[in-house]
Amino acid sequence: MNSDWLRFPGDFRWGTATAAHQVEGEPADNDWWAWEQTPGKVRDGTDAGCACGWWAGRYNEDLDLARTMSQNALRVSVDWSRIEPREGQWDGAAITRYREMLSAARARGIEPMVTLFHFVSPMWLIEKGGWEQDGVVRCFERFASRVVEELGDLVDFWCTINEPNVYGTYSYLLGLWPPEKHSLWAAFRVIRNQLVAHAFAYRAIHRLQPRARVGLAQHLRVFDPWHPRSILDRYGARLQDNLFNELTLSPPADGILRLPLDLNVKIPELVDSQDYIGLNYYSRDMVIFDLSQPGMLFTRRFDMPGAEFSMEGWGEIYPAGIYRLLLRLQKYGKPIYVTEVGVPDNDDTKRSRFIITHLANIHRALSEGVPVKGIYFWSLVDNFEWKEGFSARFGLIGLDLPTGTRTLKDSGKLYGEISRAGAITVDMLKRYAPELVETAERGLL
Numbered sequence: 001m002n003s004d005w006l007r008f009p010g011d012f013r014w015g016t017a018t019a020a021h022q023v024e025g026e027p028a029d030n031d032w033w034a035w036e037q038t039p040g041k042v043r044d045g046t047d048a049g050c051a052c053g054w055w056a057g058r059y060n061e062d063l064d065l066a067r068t069m070s071q072n073a074l075r076v077s078v079d080w081s082r083i084e085p086r087e088g089q090w091d092g093a094a095i096t097r098y099r100e101m102l103s104a105a106r107a108r109g110i111e112p113m114v115t116l117f118h119f120v121s122p123m124w125l126i127e128k129g130g131w132e133q134d135g136v137v138r139c140f141e142r143f144a145s146r147v148v149e150e151l152g153d154l155v156d157f158w159c160t161i162n163e164p165n166v167y168g169t170y171s172y173l174l175g176l177w178p179p180e181k182h183s184l185w186a187a188f189r190v191i192r193n194q195l196v197a198h199a200f201a202y203r204a205i206h207r208l209q210p211r212a213r214v215g216l217a218q219h220l221r222v223f224d225p226w227h228p229r230s231i232l233d234r235y236g237a238r239l240q241d242n243l244f245n246e247l248t249l250s251p252p253a254d255g256i257l258r259l260p261l262d263l264n265v266k267i268p269e270l271v272d273s274q275d276y277i278g279l280n281y282y283s284r285d286m287v288i289f290d291l292s293q294p295g296m297l298f299t300r301r302f303d304m305p306g307a308e309f310s311m312e313g314w315g316e317i318y319p320a321g322i323y324r325l326l327l328r329l330q331k332y333g334k335p336i337y338v339t340e341v342g343v344p345d346n347d348d349t350k351r352s353r354f355i356i357t358h359l360a361n362i363h364r365a366l367s368e369g370v371p372v373k374g375i376y377f378w379s380l381v382d383n384f385e386w387k388e389g390f391s392a393r394f395g396l397i398g399l400d401l402p403t404g405t406r407t408l409k410d411s412g413k414l415y416g417e418i419s420r421a422g423a424i425t426v427d428m429l430k431r432y433a434p435e436l437v438e439t440a441e442r443g444l445l
């Protein structure tokens with residue numbers, strides 16, 4: 001085996017991803033902050049105020065460590081409620097802070113990608129009906145335009161909306177996140193409005209900044225039939241795939257929103273409304289046909305028994321899934337960025353191995369011609385993981401609460417070595433995951 005076990009293209013983007021609400025700390029007038037104040041909502045009793053202090057300037061410490069890790073890319077988001085705290089009123093001081101943050105990244109040779117919506121809405125928007133009312137499309141378009149006008153000299157790489165399928169499902173169907181609705185109808189409306197808002201923002205951004213690269217981050221899961229030869233299980237897996245993955249994946253290409261029962265909605269603005277595809281990948285589900293589940297259209301999802309897991313409730317660690325999904329994205333003919341991939345691993349015992357096995361699968365897709373241009377590992381630093389608070393830690397940098405002291409984890413050191421070399425070497429394998437050397441040598445990773 002060559003000492004460079006896997007070499008990546010020289011212009012590969014090596015980055016990490018974060019989101020405003022998860023790292024900024026300090027209250028803002030948004031729906032998540034309001035919701036977190038009710039005891040019991042967040043698993044460990046924390047709220048986003050305990051987050052990483054970015055609003056107070058502590059991003060400098062994380063960016064220094066990102067630099068130490070030789071990163072050349074970073075995905076961040078802006079909090080709509082800070083920039084437009086009342087409808088139509090823009091907060092110049094908030095814009096200045098974002099400008100400082102983005103300049104700080106650039107000064108370290110790190111190119112920012114900015115997400116415009118990452119799960120958190122201003123309260124004034126919620127009071128108007130939030131993402132369920134059609135007016136949100138124009139509000140979002142106006143917000144996106146303003147952000148590009150204010151930050152466009154520092155950023156030309158935009159992600160309009162993060163994971164519309166996850167937002168619709170968690171907030172409007174399963175009722176786990178604010179506004180805690182349980183309505184299939186509301187979930188579809190919200191997802192449709194997010195896709196249309198994406199399309200309008202896509203066109204507005206390009207009018208203001210013709211060279212911009214604009215896309216959205218798609219959360220895709222792998223759904224496999226429990227019995228691969230059973231027609232019914234295969235039907236179940238395809239149904240889940242259509243309802244979760246395809247629902248948001250194909251519309252920005254062909255402009256058709258495919259709803260159950262063949263209820264297709266054509267949305268002309270959406271046709272060819274992405275310059276790249278952003279893939280957020282975490283896990284897979286096994287699917288079985290189950291007559292006792294009429295509410296789930298006779299399908300049931302479960303974890304692969306005997307698989308490797310990260311933390312309780314977070315699903316299987318399934319590295320081949322990223323390879324399979326990347327192959328599937330090839331047909332769109334667009335550059336692909338892995339806009340998130342990561343693992344909750346509070347003691348950092350699994351993350352190094354996770355990084356190696358997932359990068360090996362990305363490399364495999366690259367070697368088969370899939371145009372993967374970079375990866376944004378989730379996440380740069382341990383942060384406020386929504387309903388889980390700080391009980392699920394995803395960072396390459398460890399965060400001590402409440403002092404906010406940062407420590408680069410072993411997995412962060414590995415990610416740094418890989419970024420610096422542009423390759424995974426045999427020596428890295430030996431030092432960080434010796435148990436993988438033999439499998440790697442046999443080309444089976």
Ligand code: FCB
Nearest residue numbers: 019162163166219378385
């Ligand atoms: C993704 C979210 C991100 C983070 C990770 C763990 O679905 O986009 O904010 O919560 O999961």
